[in-house]
Amino acid sequence: MSPTEAPILTAADLAGNGVYGDDPDGHGKFGVFGGRFVPEALIPALDQVAVEYEKAKNDEEFLREFDHLLRTYAGRPTTLTEVPRFAAHAGGARIVLKREDLTHTGAHKINNVLGQALLTRRLGKTRVIAETGAGQHGVATATAAALLGLECVIYMGAVDCERQALNVARMKLLGATVVPVTNGSQTLKDAINEAFRDWVTNVDRTHYLFGTVAGPHPFPEIVRDFARIIGVEARRQMIELTGRLPDAVAAAVGGGSNAIGIFHAFIGDEEVRLHGYEAAGRGLESGEHALTLTAGTIGVLHGSRTYVLQDDEGQTIESHSISAGLDYPGVGPEHAWLKDSGRATYHGVTDDEAMEAFALLARTEGIIPAIESSHALAGALKLGRELGPEATILVNLSGRGDKDMGTAMKYFNL
Amino acid sequence: MTTLQTVFSKARAENRAALVGYLPAGFPTKEGAVAAATAMVEAGCDVIEIGLPYSDPLMDGPTIQDAVHRSLTNGTRIADVMRTVEGVAKSGAATLVMTYWNPIDQYGAGRFARDLANAGGVGTITPDLTPEESGTWLQESKDAGIDTVFLVAPSSTEDRIGKVAKICTGFVYAASLMGVTGARESVGSAAEGLVGRTRRHTSLPVCVGLGVGTGKQAAEVAAYADGVIVGSAFIRRLLDAPDEASGLASVRELAAELAAGVRR
Numbered sequence: 001m002s003p004t005e006a007p008i009l010t011a012a013d014l015a016g017n018g019v020y021g022d023d024p025d026g027h028g029k030f031g032v033f034g035g036r037f038v039p040e041a042l043i044p045a046l047d048q049v050a051v052e053y054e055k056a057k058n059d060e061e062f063l064r065e066f067d068h069l070l071r072t073y074a075g076r077p078t079t080l081t082e083v084p085r086f087a088a089h090a091g092g093a094r095i096v097l098k099r100e101d102l103t104h105t106g107a108h109k110i111n112n113v114l115g116q117a118l119l120t121r122r123l124g125k126t127r128v129i130a131e132t133g134a135g136q137h138g139v140a141t142a143t144a145a146a147l148l149g150l151e152c153v154i155y156m157g158a159v160d161c162e163r164q165a166l167n168v169a170r171m172k173l174l175g176a177t178v179v180p181v182t183n184g185s186q187t188l189k190d191a192i193n194e195a196f197r198d199w200v201t202n203v204d205r206t207h208y209l210f211g212t213v214a215g216p217h218p219f220p221e222i223v224r225d226f227a228r229i230i231g232v233e234a235r236r237q238m239i240e241l242t243g244r245l246p247d248a249v250a251a252a253v254g255g256g257s258n259a260i261g262i263f264h265a266f267i268g269d270e271e272v273r274l275h276g277y278e279a280a281g282r283g284l285e286s287g288e289h290a291l292t293l294t295a296g297t298i299g300v301l302h303g304s305r306t307y308v309l310q311d312d313e314g315q316t317i318e319s320h321s322i323s324a325g326l327d328y329p330g331v332g333p334e335h336a337w338l339k340d341s342g343r344a345t346y347h348g349v350t351d352d353e354a355m356e357a358f359a360l361l362a363r364t365e366g367i368i369p370a371i372e373s374s375h376a377l378a379g380a381l382k383l384g385r386e387l388g389p390e391a392t393i394l395v396n397l398s399g400r401g402d403k404d405m406g407t408a409m410k411y412f413n414l
Numbered sequence: 415m416t417t418l419q420t421v422f423s424k425a426r427a428e429n430r431a432a433l434v435g436y437l438p439a440g441f442p443t444k445e446g447a448v449a450a451a452t453a454m455v456e457a458g459c460d461v462i463e464i465g466l467p468y469s470d471p472l473m474d475g476p477t478i479q480d481a482v483h484r485s486l487t488n489g490t491r492i493a494d495v496m497r498t499v500e501g502v503a504k505s506g507a508a509t510l511v512m513t514y515w516n517p518i519d520q521y522g523a524g525r526f527a528r529d530l531a532n533a534g535g536v537g538t539i540t541p542d543l544t545p546e547e548s549g550t551w552l553q554e555s556k557d558a559g560i561d562t563v564f565l566v567a568p569s570s571t572e573d574r575i576g577k578v579a580k581i582c583t584g585f586v587y588a589a590s591l592m593g594v595t596g597a598r599e600s601v602g603s604a605a606e607g608l609v610g611r612t613r614r615h616t617s618l619p620v621c622v623g624l625g626v627g628t629g630k631q632a633a634e635v636a637a638y639a640d641g642v643i644v645g646s647a648f649i650r651r652l653l654d655a656p657d658e659a660s661g662l663a664s665v666r667e668l669a670a671e672l673a674a675g676v677r678r
C-alpha cells in the first residue's frame with residue numbers, strides 16, 4: 001500500500017476513544033448538558049439522523065468513502081507547522097500549528113461537511129440547508145453539495161453577509177442559494193433559527209447540515225466525530241515531531257467544532273491541558289462579547305442545554321465579536337461539560353488581542369490566519385509566557401484569513 | 415376561573431368545537447394585549463393562549479416573530495405576562511401561557527407554575543419541551559394545579575404520539591402541518607389523520623392549530639377536532655390596523671367569524 005492509499009481514518013477514530021465518559025448516553029446528554037429541546041415535529045427527523053449515523057459509522061463502505069474524500073478532496077492529512085519566529089513572542093515556548101487552513105475551502109469545516117453530505121445521501125435526501133456565520137461552513141456545505149449534486153440553501157445573518165461578502169460570492173458561484181436573515185441580531189443565532197424553520201417545513205427531502213457541535217442531539221455528537229480527525233492526526237504528528245505529547249492544546253471556541261475536533265483525541269491524556277479561547281470582543285465590561293462559557297449561565301438555546309448569554313428571564317443577549325465565526329451567544333454542550341468537569345479551561349481574547357496575533361503570524365511566519373483562529377493564537381501567546389520556554393503548545397489553526405481581508409483592511413487601515 | 419375541562423364539556427354539550435385564540439403578551443402594547451384578548455373572548459373565543467415573548471422563536475413564522483419582537487422592544491417581562499393572564503382570565507376565558515422552555519427554566523419552574531396559577535392561568539403550552547425533558551415541569555404543574563399541553567405533529571410516530579399524549583392534561587395540541595406558525599391558504603390535509611391517530615392514544619380533547627385563519631377553515635377543522643386554534647390571523651389584524659380602536663374592531667370581527675365557523 002502506498003502512503004496515499006493508507007487509510008487515515010478508522011471506525012475507532014470516528015467513534016471516539018470512549019474515555020472519560022465522553023459519549024452521549026443515548027438521550028444525547030453530556031452530564032446535565034445537551035439533550036433535545038425542539039418542536040415535536042422534528043423528533044422523527046433527528047431520530048432518523050441518529051439511527052442512520054449509528055449505521056454509517058460502523059459501515060466500512062461509508063468509512064472508506066469518507067476517508068477517500070478526506071484524502072483526495074479535502075487534502076488530508078493536514079501538516080503541522082512549527083512557528084519559532086511567532087513563538088519568540090510567547091516567552092520562547094514551542095508553538096506548533098495544526099494547519100486546517102490548508103484544507104480545501106480553507107477551514108476545518110470541510111471535515112464535518114463531507115461526512116454529513118455522505119450521510120445526507122444515505123438518508124435519501126436531495127436538499128441540504130445550513131446556517132453560517134463567517135461563511136466558512138456555508139462555503140464548505142455549498143462545495144459538498146456541488147460535489148454530490150445536492151440542492152443547497154444557506155442561511156446567513158444580513159450583518160454577516162456584509163462582513164463576509166467574499167464568502168457569499170463563493171457560495172453563489174458554487175450554486176447555492178444564500179438567504180440573508182434580517183430578523184433579530186442578523187447574525188449566526190438568527191441564521192440558525194431560520195434554518196430550523198426551513199427544516200421543519202421541508203424535512204421530508206431536506207437534511208439540516210448543522211455546522212457546529214451545538215444544537216439538539218445527535219448534532220453535537222455527529223459534528224464532533226466528523227471533526228475528530230483533526231486531533232487524531234495531530235496527536236500522532238506531535239509524537240513524530242517532538243517525541244511526546246504537547247503540554248497544552250489551544251483552540252478558538254464559538255460554537256466549538258474546531259476546538260472539540262482537536263481536543264477530543266487528547267481528552268484521555270490527562271497531562272495535556274486543553275484551553276479554549278472565546279471572543280471577548282470589546283471586553284467583558286463592555287457587554288459586547290461572546291464569552292458564553294466564561295460569563296454565560298446555563299440555559300437552553302437552539303435545542304440544547306448549555307451555557308448561554310442570556311438575561312435573568314432567559315432572553316438571549318446578542319453577542320459581539322470582530323470574528324463572525326465566534327459571534328454566537330451559545331456553545332456546544334460538550335464544551336459546557338468539559339468546563340464544568342474541569343477537563344478543559346476557557347478564556348477570553350479581545351478583538352484587539354486577536355487582531356494583534358493575526359498580524360503577528362502574518363509578519364513572522366508568512367501565514368495569514370482566520371480571525372477566529374487568531375483568538376487561539378493570541379491565547380497561545382499568553383499561555384506560552386505562562387508555561388515557560390520548556391512548554392510545547394499545539395494550536396488549531398482552524399482556517400485561513402483570506403475571507404477576513406475586508407475586516408483587516410478596515411482595522412489596520414491597509 | 416374557567417377551566418379547560420369546563421370549556422370542552424360546554425362545547426361538547428353545544429355540539430361544537432371550542433375556539434382558541436393566541437396573542438403574545440405586550441402586543442400591540444401591554445394594555446392593548448388585554449383589551450384585544452378580551453374583545454376576542456367577547457366575540458366568541460373560549461380559550462386564550464397568551465404568548466410569552468422569547469428572543470429566539472424558532473417555530474414561529476414571520477407574523478408572530480414580528481409581534482414578539484415588538485413586544486420585547488416594549489420591554490415585556492414575565493411579570494407583565496402574568497398581569498396579562500390576570501386581566502384576560504377576568505373575561506371568563508380559560509387562559510393559558512404558550513412559551514418556549516428557556517424562560518420558564520430561568521424563572522424557576524416551581525415559581526412560574528405557582529405565579530401562573532395565582533394569576534388565574536389554567537395551564538401552559540410548551541412547544542419545545544419534549545417528554546424526555548418534561549419531568550420537572552410536569553411535577554411543578556401538578557403541584558400548582560395547572561394543565562400541561564404539548565404538541566404532536568404530522569411527522570409524529572405512533573410511539574411519539576403515545577408519549578406526548580400521556581403527559582398532556584387539558585388537551586392535546588395537534589399541529590396541522592409541517593411548518594412554522596402562520597395563516598395559510600388551506601389547512602394541512604394531514605391534520606384530520608393526525609387527530610384520528612391521536613385519539614387512539616387519549617380521551618383528552620384534541621385541538622388543531624397552525625394555518626387556520628378564516629371562518630371556513632375553522633368550520634372544516636371543527637368537523638373533526640375538539641378545538642380550533644388561531645394565532646397569526648389575529649395578530650395580522652392588529653398589525654394591519656391603522657389605530658388601536660380599529661384593531662380591536664378587527665379582531666372582534668375575526669373572532670365572531672371564527673366562532674360562527676366552529677358552530678357550523
